[in-house]
Amino acid sequence: MLPVAVDAMGGDNAPHAIVAGARRAHEEHGIPVVLVGRADELGDTGGLEVIEASEVIAMDADPGSSVRTMKDASLVRAAEAVRDGKASAMVSAGNTGATMASALLRTGRIKGVSRPAIATAIPGPVGPPTVLLDAGANAECRAEWLVQFAQMGAVFSRARFDVERPRVGLLSIGEEAGKGSPLVKEAFGLLDAVDWSSQGADFIGNVEGRDLMGTEVDVVVTDGFTGNVALKTLEGCAKNIISALLESFESTPEAKEASEALLPALLPLYKRFNPDSYGGAMLLGTKGVCIISHGSSGEEAMANAISVASEMVSGDLVGKIHAAVS
Amino acid sequence: MSATIERDEVLGIVRDRLAEILELEPSDIGEGDSFQDDLDADSLALIELVEAIEEELGERSIVLRIEDDDLEDLKTVRDAVDYVVGRLG
Numbered sequence: 001m002l003p004v005a006v007d008a009m010g011g012d013n014a015p016h017a018i019v020a021g022a023r024r025a026h027e028e029h030g031i032p033v034v035l036v037g038r039a040d041e042l043g044d045t046g047g048l049e050v051i052e053a054s055e056v057i058a059m060d061a062d063p064g065s066s067v068r069t070m071k072d073a074s075l076v077r078a079a080e081a082v083r084d085g086k087a088s089a090m091v092s093a094g095n096t097g098a099t100m101a102s103a104l105l106r107t108g109r110i111k112g113v114s115r116p117a118i119a120t121a122i123p124g125p126v127g128p129p130t131v132l133l134d135a136g137a138n139a140e141c142r143a144e145w146l147v148q149f150a151q152m153g154a155v156f157s158r159a160r161f162d163v164e165r166p167r168v169g170l171l172s173i174g175e176e177a178g179k180g181s182p183l184v185k186e187a188f189g190l191l192d193a194v195d196w197s198s199q200g201a202d203f204i205g206n207v208e209g210r211d212l213m214g215t216e217v218d219v220v221v222t223d224g225f226t227g228n229v230a231l232k233t234l235e236g237c238a239k240n241i242i243s244a245l246l247e248s249f250e251s252t253p254e255a256k257e258a259s260e261a262l263l264p265a266l267l268p269l270y271k272r273f274n275p276d277s278y279g280g281a282m283l284l285g286t287k288g289v290c291i292i293s294h295g296s297s298g299e300e301a302m303a304n305a306i307s308v309a310s311e312m313v314s315g316d317l318v319g320k321i322h323a324a325v326s
Numbered sequence: 327m328s329a330t331i332e333r334d335e336v337l338g339i340v341r342d343r344l345a346e347i348l349e350l351e352p353s354d355i356g357e358g359d360s361f362q363d364d365l366d367a368d369s370l371a372l373i374e375l376v377e378a379i380e381e382e383l384g385e386r387s388i389v390l391r392i393e394d395d396d397l398e399d400l401k402t403v404r405d406a407v408d409y410v411v412g413r414l415g
Contacts, residue, residue: 063370064370064373064394065394067373068373068376068377068394069394100370101370101373104370104374105370105373105377109347112349114348114349115368142366
């Protein structure tokens with residue numbers, strides 16, 4: 001397999017945590033990796049090949065113009081490595097918009113895909129994570145795009161989480177078909193008319209925000225604005241509840257003692273909800289596999305992202321999406 | 327610039343490339359169409375278009391760099407064609 005191109009300069013912890021994660025993916029899982037960035041700043045790469053790139057796109061830079069003007073940026077070079085057949089996939093924890101723009105502009109869209117979408121895995125207490133898309137690539141959407149998001153999400157849910165027959169839901173403010181904005185109502189009609197049996201999936205109608213972490217739906221489709229708000233709401237909510245919980249554990253000696261007894265039972269849950277376990281969001285609809293990792297990604301998140309990228313290449317995710325939207 | 331190109335050819339390039347990017351038929355794209363209001367082309371689609379135009383002109387030995395600052399003035403297909411023709415003139 002061709003190596004996974006890793007943007008070594010992208011993210012709050014770049015380059016050292018990114019390089020460490022890349023080394024771990026290579027050394028522990030045997031995944032071929034090529035680093036992209038300023039070779040003299042990467043430290044000990046453990047013998048990993050490096051594609052030299054002199055520029056770094058800042059986290060707050062304008063995505064479109066930075067990709068166009070900074071031709072020698074690490075994430076642009078990573079996308080070019082995929083386009084030029086030197087890498088099988090790209091992973092970046094850098095500027096989300098610029099990562100998406102470089103993947104789109106350099107590798108191109110899969111034929112038939114109107115708009116690429118960002119798919120994020122949302123873990124719940126039990127069962128496989130729910131795939132939410134679009135999580136922020138397209139703030140404004142047409143109803144037909146949501147149908148493609150549903151098709152791509154179903155393919156991803158099957159490939160990534162082994163969900164044999166994904167159940168697809170449309171995010172709305174009520175389960176009844178007539179509920180929601182004009183976009184949601186139009187999308188409902190289009191989704192309901194799709195021959196889902198040929199897609200190996202089922203459309204189960206509208207779902208609500210409370211279903212995102214449940215077991216009733218595998219793929220939740222929405223526009224990028226709503227999807228991003230939903231995702232950030234969940235993240236903020238989880239963070240605040242965990243902080244409050246940890247504070248309560250320390251509130252009295254009895255609580256502290258009890259929490260120590262509970263800790264072994266809570267650790268698997270922590271691992272399940274830890275975003276690092278999933279590596280990042282997947283950009284669906286471009287000709288190359290592209291993982292957009294969280295800006296705060298550390299060694300573990302990066303190693304997992306590379307591992308997922310490699311798995312998606314082996315499973316021919318791009319080919320399967322092409323077949324689904326054709 | 328080492329080659330020349332007529333306005334109709336530029337229109338053809340813009341229309342074909344835009345059709346490819348937006349998954350439309352070239353005949354569905356009118357010269358007076360607004361990128362945003364009529365064609366639902368977002369900012370990334372416009373950048374895709376700009377890069378595609380530069381690439382196709384390059385293949386015809388015509389060097390043109392479309393400035394990012396000029397992009398916000400390009401509201402319609404006609405604006406884009408006039409801009410390219412003007413820059414090449």
